Amino acid sequence: MKTWRVNAREQTLTQEAVPETWERLGGRGLIARILVDEVNAKCDPLGQENKLIYAPGLLVGHRLSSCDRISIGGKSPLTGGVKESNGGGRTGLQLTHLGIKALIIEDQPAENGTWLLHLSKDDASFVKADNLAGKGVYEVAPILLEEYGKHVAISLIGPGGEMFLTGAGITNIDKDGVPSRICARGGLGAVMGKKGLKAIVIDSSGGEKPPIANSKEFKAAQKVYNKALMEHPQIKVYAEYGTAGMVRMCHGFGGLPTRDFTSGDFEGAEDISGETMREVLLERGGESETTHACMAGCTIQCSNIYADEDGKTIVSPLEYENIGLLGSNLGISDLDAIARLNWALNDMALDTIEIGAALGVAASAGEMEFGDGERALELVEEIRKGTPLGQALGNGAVATGRLLDVERIPAVKGQAMSAYDGRAIKGTGVTYATSPQGADHTCGLTIRAKIDHLDPKVQVENSRTSQIKMAAYDTLGVCAMGSFGFGKVPETIPALLHARYGWEVGEDILMEIGQEVLSLEREFNRMAGFTAADDRMPKWTTEEPLPPHDAVFDVSPEDLDSVFNW
């Protein structure tokens, strides 16, 4: 495996040996290591000095179920700190088949323009792509699949990234060629846009799977892991209801973001639940699918295809976070309206969490009535048009608040909260406050823990453990849904690492990796100027009671400062 370094100004490729200190990292951890080693933490994230980094996780490359994720990172233009965002699809798998441990894209083109980066066996080339400029990802992906072959992987930005909006992500095509697997958070699409790249096409033809030190041992561990995954009760929930099964769960704990995070109790929760969605899709038929895989080889298949009354696809997938931020958070209880908002944001490759939160702020400022799906869609189209309000919305919740003179913003370190109110699920509030990535449930969700989510005294340990484990899984390339399989048979993690790389690692390897990764991320943020004062929930969450429990975020600053003491 090698490091591929691409210069966007010179349009050149250099293949380098992987430094020893990078060898035992992948995905999120490798991105943090590269940022610390190579990127000026105080640089302009949209300037020449920032780097766009693609790093497959350590277990990527062998179609191990739920273990082929791609991590993309750089310095975030949204938070000003470390950023890694990961997704499914084909990108991770095909990069490893080209022998790429990390793809580092440096510098910026001397002139404005739109290019496509084509990666193939031992080669990288830039292709002028002005014909694709300004087009949505749903139009561009089929064009590129037609031109480069149905087998390639594609990672691309939409108009959001081309407009350098800090709510823009980078989308990857799924196993069926649909551009739906977005590395959404933190504005990485804007970083890619500044590199002049509309898309990266990865053709691994002639490449091969990454080497395995002991394939017999690998297969044995794979078998144990797969069995644990298949026998776990959660797998049936994910397969039938997808992540939308979370709606009633979060609502049951009084934490479903409702009307710009003013309540955790939404009267339309049943109408937007995973249970209702499944009934609707089974009744509608046609192109609807309640069970769908985003990565080849995935046995969980938590994705879905959401179709309209005529059975025609509106969007795929419709996920919990989108339902929470574009549904209850906007007072919308119509799944079709949520799905249409989701499609429009996907087409521009924008982060639905960030823009959903921004729309909530806009609604509080009087730009739309809560519950008005048509008006919400008009506001989303303003982003495409590039109006001043559209630009603010596309730049996220904080930028929208700034334009509309709203101070009460659901964000930490500049990044919007996900669909769990941190006052009702306080462990997740601790994660929002302290994660080096900014508010992000994927960095340490705690809602499944069997603790009182309202008791401020028992949250820190829970968040700490969850943050460490998630940092490690993100470094291995493991999907959050796969992690519960490993949770049942943790011995398979050192076994798989030993089988693939020959490493002698102990049973604590997951915790060791996670702690190393979080330390690196915090080091980058420290160099960027972050302090303990940034590891806080917004002040209003400590004062404004959240119905139905009238809960405030009351985990003490001292406890928050102890999260990374291990």
Added chain:
Amino acid sequence: MQVDVHLHSILQRQTPDGLLRRLDVEMPEGSTIQRLIDHLGIEIDPEHLLFALNGRVAHPDQVMADGDEIHIMVPISGG
């Protein structure tokens, strides 16, 4: 006493009118959540279940009261 039971995802009950996700259940005074699980015939190991009693995480040996709202879930993570 009567408790307001919310059954999540795969725990919904198949009835001639379709899946039922919410039901009022008569239970003897002082019943625990475990007794409710047994009464409902839920076969999944409680270790793999999560309970929210009046919005707070609860344990199988916890006693319920008349009018309580209980959610019985197979917990998942978000999306």
